[in-house]
Amino acid sequence: MTRKTSWLAAGASLLVLAGAAQAQDDLTLTETKASTERGIAAAGGDAPGRVKNYLRGQGLTEDAIGSLELKREWKGRGGRIHMSFEQVVDGKRVIGSLVKASADAEGRLLTVSKRLARGKSELAKANISAEEALAAAMAENFASGPRGGVIAGREGNLVTFESEAFFHQAPTAEEVVIATRSGKMAHGWLVTTWSEAGNQLFETVVNAKGKVVSVESRTAEDSYNVFAIHPGVSNQAVVQGPAAGGTLSPDGWLGSGAQYATLISGNNVRAYLDTNNSNSPDTPSRQVTDGNFTTVALLNQSASTEINKEVAVQNLFWLNNMIHDELYAFGFNEGAGNFQENNFGRGGAGSDSVEAQAQDGGGVNNANFATPSDGSNPRMQMYLWNTTNPGRDGDLDGDIVWHEYGHGLTWRMIGSMSGSISGAIGEGMSDVLAIVMTDDDAVGEYAYGNNTGIRRYRYEGYPLTLGNFSGSSVHSDGEIYAATLWDLKKRYAAAGHSRDVLMGDVVDGMNFTAPGPDYLDMRNGILDSAPADRDCLVWESFAAFGMGEGAAMTAGRFSVSVTESFAVPSSCTDGGGGEPPAPAALTALDLTSATSGRKNWVATASLTTDTAGATVGYSWTGGSTGSCTTDGNGSCTVTSPSYRLGSVTSATFTVQTINGAAATSSNGTALSATVNEPAGGGGGGGGGGGKGKPNKNR
Numbered sequence: 197m198t199r200k201t202s203w204l205a206a207g208a209s210l211l212v213l214a215g216a217a218q219a220q221d222d223l224t225l226t227e228t229k230a231s232t233e234r235g236i237a238a239a240g241g242d243a244p245g246r247v248k249n250y251l252r253g254q255g256l257t258e259d260a261i262g263s264l265e266l267k268r269e270w271k272g273r274g275g276r277i278h279m280s281f282e283q284v285v286d287g288k289r290v291i292g293s294l295v296k297a298s299a300d301a302e303g304r305l306l307t308v309s310k311r312l313a314r315g316k317s318e319l320a321k322a323n324i325s326a327e328e329a330l331a332a333a334m335a336e337n338f339a340s341g342p343r344g345g346v347i348a349g350r351e352g353n354l355v356t357f358e359s360e361a362f363f364h365q366a367p368t369a370e371e372v373v374i375a376t377r378s379g380k381m382a383h384g385w386l387v388t389t390w391s392e393a394g395n396q397l398f399e400t401v402v403n404a405k406g407k408v409v410s411v412e413s414r415t416a417e418d419s420y421n422v423f424a425i426h427p428g429v430s431n432q433a434v435v436q437g438p439a440a441g442g443t444l445s446p447d448g449w450l451g452s453g454a455q456y457a458t459l460i461s462g463n464n465v466r467a468y469l470d471t472n473n474s475n476s477p478d479t480p481s482r483q484v485t486d487g488n489f490t491t492v493a494l495l496n497q498s499a500s501t502e503i504n505k506e507v508a509v510q511n512l513f514w515l516n517n518m519i520h521d522e523l524y525a526f527g528f529n530e531g532a533g534n535f536q537e538n539n540f541g542r543g544g545a546g547s548d549s550v551e552a553q554a555q556d557g558g559g560v561n562n563a564n565f566a567t568p569s570d571g572s573n574p575r576m577q578m579y580l581w582n583t584t585n586p587g588r589d590g591d592l593d594g595d596i597v598w599h600e601y602g603h604g605l606t607w608r609m610i611g612s613m614s615g616s617i618s619g620a621i622g623e624g625m626s627d628v629l630a631i632v633m634t635d636d637d638a639v640g641e642y643a644y645g646n647n648t649g650i651r652r653y654r655y656e657g658y659p660l661t662l663g664n665f666s667g668s669s670v671h672s673d674g675e676i677y678a679a680t681l682w683d684l685k686k687r688y689a690a691a692g693h694s695r696d697v698l699m700g701d702v703v704d705g706m707n708f709t710a711p712g713p714d715y716l717d718m719r720n721g722i723l724d725s726a727p728a729d730r731d732c733l734v735w736e737s738f739a740a741f742g743m744g745e746g747a748a749m750t751a752g753r754f755s756v757s758v759t760e761s762f763a764v765p766s767s768c769t770d771g772g773g774g775e776p777p778a779p780a781a782l783t784a785l786d787l788t789s790a791t792s793g794r795k796n797w798v799a800t801a802s803l804t805t806d807t808a809g810a811t812v813g814y815s816w817t818g819g820s821t822g823s824c825t826t827d828g829n830g831s832c833t834v835t836s837p838s839y840r841l842g843s844v845t846s847a848t849f850t851v852q853t854i855n856g857a858a859a860t861s862s863n864g865t866a867l868s869a870t871v872n873e874p875a876g877g878g879g880g881g882g883g884g885g886g887k888g889k890p891n892k893n894r
Contacts, residue, residue, distance in 0.1 A: 243277045243299040244269065250305055251295070260312055264295060270531025270543050273700065275301030278532075278707040283312055286319050288353055290373045291386060291401055291410075296710050298724070307724055309710035313375040322383040322404040326355040326369040329385035333367075333400035336408045337389060364390045364475055364575070365568075374403055384409075390566065392475050393558065395577050397566040413614050414607060415566040423493075423511060425634045426593045426642035432493055432507075437517070444521040446540055449513075450487055456480035457506040458554075460489065460513040463537050464520040465550040467513035469505055473557035475575075481506065489513070499555065499580055499589040508554040508591040512578060515597040516552050522633065523605060525696070526703035533570040533608035545571030550604070552576045554591045561644075563590050565600040567607035574604050584645035593643040595630040602626030605703070611711035617751055618712045619670040624677030625718075628702070631655055631678065632685050632695060651675055655682040662715065662742030662749075663760045676741060677715055684737035691733060701726040701734075714749040716821070732768035739764045745811075750820045750837050757837070759822070780807035780854045782861040783830070787849055787871035792838050799836040799847040799871050805854060806830060806862065813853035817844070821852075839873065846872045 244266050252261055264281045272278055276298060283293035296309040324332075331343045345357035345367060359366035367389045374384040382404045390397045397414040423430050437449040451461040458469040459480045468477035481502065489510035494503050520535065528534045531543030539546040548571055556577040567574045578590045578597070590596045606613045606622050613622035630639045637656040638649035648654055652672065658679035665673050681702065688698045705721035713721075719738045723731055738744060742760035750757040784804040792798045803812065805826050813823045816836045824832035836847050850868040851859045859867050 243297075243303040243305070244279055244281075246299065246303060246305050247279060247281070247295065247297045247308060250308060251310065256312070263290070263313075268531070268533075268544070270529070272298075272527055272532075272704050272707050276306070276707070277301070277303065285313070285373045285381060286383075288371055288373045288383065289386075290375060290381070291384070292375075294711060298708050307708050311710075313373075313381065319373065319381050319383060322371065322385065324385070324402070324404065324406045326357075326371075326385060328406055329369050329387050329402040330357060330367055330389075332402045332406050332408055333387035333389055333398070336400060336411060337396070337398045338391065341391070362392060364392045364395070365572070372401070374401065374409065388568075390568070393473070395558070395564050395566050395575055397568060412612065414568065415564055423592050423594070425636070426595065427493070427495055428642040429634075429636065434490055435514070437487075437514075438521070444524045445517065447538065449517040455484045455487070457482050457484055457489065457491065458509045460484075460509060462513070462517065463549060464535060465513060465516035465552050467509050467516065467552040467554060469509055470553040470556045470577075471500070471505075475553070493592070496586070498586050504589065505555060508578075508589050512552050512554045512591045512597065515594055516550055516576070516601065519598060519601045519629075522699075523601075523703065526699045527707070528605055528609060528703055532707070535574060535604060547571055548573050550574050550576055550601075552578070554578055555580055555589065563596050563600050565603040567604045570608065576600050581643040581645075583643075588643050588645065590643045593640060594634055595636075595639045595641070595649070596643060598630040598633055599626040599639065602629040605629070606706070609703070609706040610709050610713060613712075615712065615751075616667045616670065616673070616756060617714045617749060620665075620673035621677055621713060621715065621718060623670045623674030624681075625674075627651070627655075627674060627678035628681045631682055632699060635695070637682055655679050658682070661740075661760060662747065662758055665749075665756065665758050667756045677718065680715075680737055680741045680743065683740055684734065687733045687737055688730070691730075693730070693733075701730065714751070715743055716747060716749060719743055732764065735764040735768050746823050748820070748822045752837065779857070780805045780810040782812075782851050782854065782859060782865050782867060783863055785849070785851065785865060785867075785869050787847075787869045789847070789871045789874050791841070791874050795841055796838040797841050797873050798838055799849065800833060801836070801849040801869070802831065802833045803851065804829070804831045807855075810854055812851060812859075815850050815852055817847045817849075823853075841873055844873070846870050 248261050248264065263283045263285050265284050267280045267282045269277065269279045279297045281295040283290040290313045293312050294310070295312070298306045300306060326347065327344055330345045334341055334343050341362045342360055347355055348358040348366065349356045353371040355369045357367045367387065370386045372384055372386045373381050375381050384404055385402045387400045387402060395415055399412045399414060400408055401410040403409050423432055438445055445464060447463050449462045449464065451463065453461060455461065459477045460467050470476070471478055491503060491506040491510060493507040494501060497504065499508065524534065529542065530536060530539040533544055535548050535550050537546055537549045551573050553576065556579055558577060559579045561579065561581050561583060563578050565574060565576050581588045581590060603622055603626055606625050612618055627639050631637050637654045638647065639651055641647055641649040644650050652675065653659065655678060658675065660676055662676060665676060667673070685695065685698055701722050705725040708724035709717055709721035719734065722734050726734060735744065739762050742762060744761040744763045745765050746763060747761040748759040782803060783806050786802045787799055789797055789799045805812065808826055808828050808830050810826045810830070811823055812826065812832060813821070814834065815821045820837045822834065824834050826832045839847060848868055848870045853859055861867055
């Protein structure tokens with residue numbers, strides 16, 4: 197196995213919520229990153245009931261289990277059931293906590309990702325009002341704009357303020373529960389602000405004292421005569437919209453109301469011209485009464501001519517609908533949180549078709565997509581480009597539209613796609629859609645007027661691997677993930693699998709991926725989705741870019757640790773005919789702690805299995821995961837990430853898998869153990885040690 201470890205300084209980035217790359221000051225949960233367990237056998241009741249029974253078996257208290265509320269349940273391919281739960285304490289949501297689970301068609305659990313507040317305690321009331329929380333959020337995120345607000349209404353825990361010209365949507369403040377480092381819980385506020393200018397959508401957590409503890413940015417930068425990809429590779433051609441009655445868009449694409457050449461509406465998208473950056477449609481041009489949007493582009497003229505404005509809107513409307521239908525077929529449906537006004541009783545929240553603004557006057561040489569929660573309309577802003585003469589229109593570049601829509605896909609199906617790692621995945625996955633769905637390894641080359649496109653390299657022959665992850669640029673770091681899936685596309689094709697098979701595995705894999713993922717979580721989600729006969733293709737592509745067996749990514753407060761591995765499982769190197777790894781069980785587990793420098797401490801886990809050469813997968817408090825291979829005596833030793841003295845007072849080590857199967861033990865050895873920080877900041881190994889024996893774990 198080839199490995200390389202490097203420590204990387206993380207660039208300036210926003211603090212984020214669930215599954216964040218950076219820890220939150222005032223949020224103490226069971227892990228700072230959701231842990232995922234696989235190969236689960238849990239009995240009892242329906243699928244949600246089995247999830248709770250499984251968690252009960254993991255030692256969760258009845259108070260904790262009783263605080264879980266099923267938020268959403270939807271079906272994926274093969275009849276598999278996907279569920280997400282939220283934790284509610286004192287009638288209020290606990291910020292950052294989550295349970296996301298998947299089961300087969302019979303309700304047998306496949307995976308459970310969890311991150312929960314430790315337990316119920318007396319809640320301290322917030323000392324600030326909703327108005328003060330809004331003022332704190334505005335001061336944190338916007339250099340200008342109102343610093344307070346007038347309450348327009350209150351419903352349950354949600355306060356809605358009167359809207360002002362500054363806002364695209366009226367700001368809100370929801371009273372929530374924040375778990376503190378001391379283990380206590382306190383009331384706080386989750387403030388949502390969405391600016392009219394710049395399309396900046398923020399969710400800000402403000403604690404009981406008025407301090408901002410986290411910020412999550414949710415903005416990422418019938419017959420129709422269209423360019424299916426972009427004018428550089430495809431001619432403009434008239435294509436028909438789908439008839440009503442289909443599965444993907446049951447009402448067809450075109451709505452029943454009045455339609456115009458520069459304002460076209462349907463169930464999936466409302467596309468319109470917004471050259472004056474008002475975030476509302478420009479005065480419509482001519483009305484179109486026959487459903488035929490067939491204006492012919494004049495590419496040798498300015499994109500701002502009246503003719504080319506019509507082309508921009510009809511192209512953007514068609515692309516958004518086409519992308520909606522393609523992704524629907526891959527699993528981004530109503531239950532998974534897609535974008536539709538009418539969900540036809542098939543799950544999820546409706547009233548959230550895409551607001552697609554063509555030739556938006558708010559900028560040049562870019563685009564963005566803001567994704568609010570299910571049930572609120574996302575907003576796509578497409579700009580003109582001035583890097584060529586005449587300038588070009590991003591509305592005609594399918595790469596850019598696919599990329600922007602991709603941000604909506606990952607935010608809705610996974611969530612918490614900001615921060616240095618998850619934000620890079622969001623950018624990379626958006627590029628994946630652009631290059632795989634257009635079968636072209638460059639992104640944005642038409643709009644930019646450059647054969648390489650808007651990235652540093654084309655994706656064919658991409659030279660960088662996970663070891664080049666910098667933590668300072670989500671776009672550059674995201675290239676590594678996109679290059680991996682471009683490689684996977686080629687491996688699938690060589691094995692006789694189509695593009696649609698690949699995208700089905702990738703999109704469905706998001707159902708198995710917890711919010712705030714790293715690159716290895718994304719890999720594991722695809723492995724969970726794909727059938728076993730495609731597993732080695734996935735491993736080979738990820739290993740080629742340093743994300744093979746034994747690779748690791750660990751995010752600290754200010755840095756990211758990367759361990760590269762270019763190895764694949766032995767089952768992928770023996771031609772499929774080798775013997776599977778022998779069953780193995782954990783026979784001993786011991787934890788010690790010691791100081792690490794003046795302000796930090798680490799834990800060391802020493803474990804033994806009954807078989808030499810066993811591969812043991814594990815997790816630490818904080819979500820760090822990895823694996824070790826036992827020596828000839830069946831033993832291996834691993835060290836935790838660094839913890840802050842007095843801040844993280846204990847660490848839990850859990851053996852999750854042995855030789856790729858769900859971990860088992862013998863001799864009554866428990867699969868988890870907890871160790872306290874060194875007493876008095878001392879240590880020297882053994883302070884507060886914990887043994888993996890029955891009834892000794894906390």
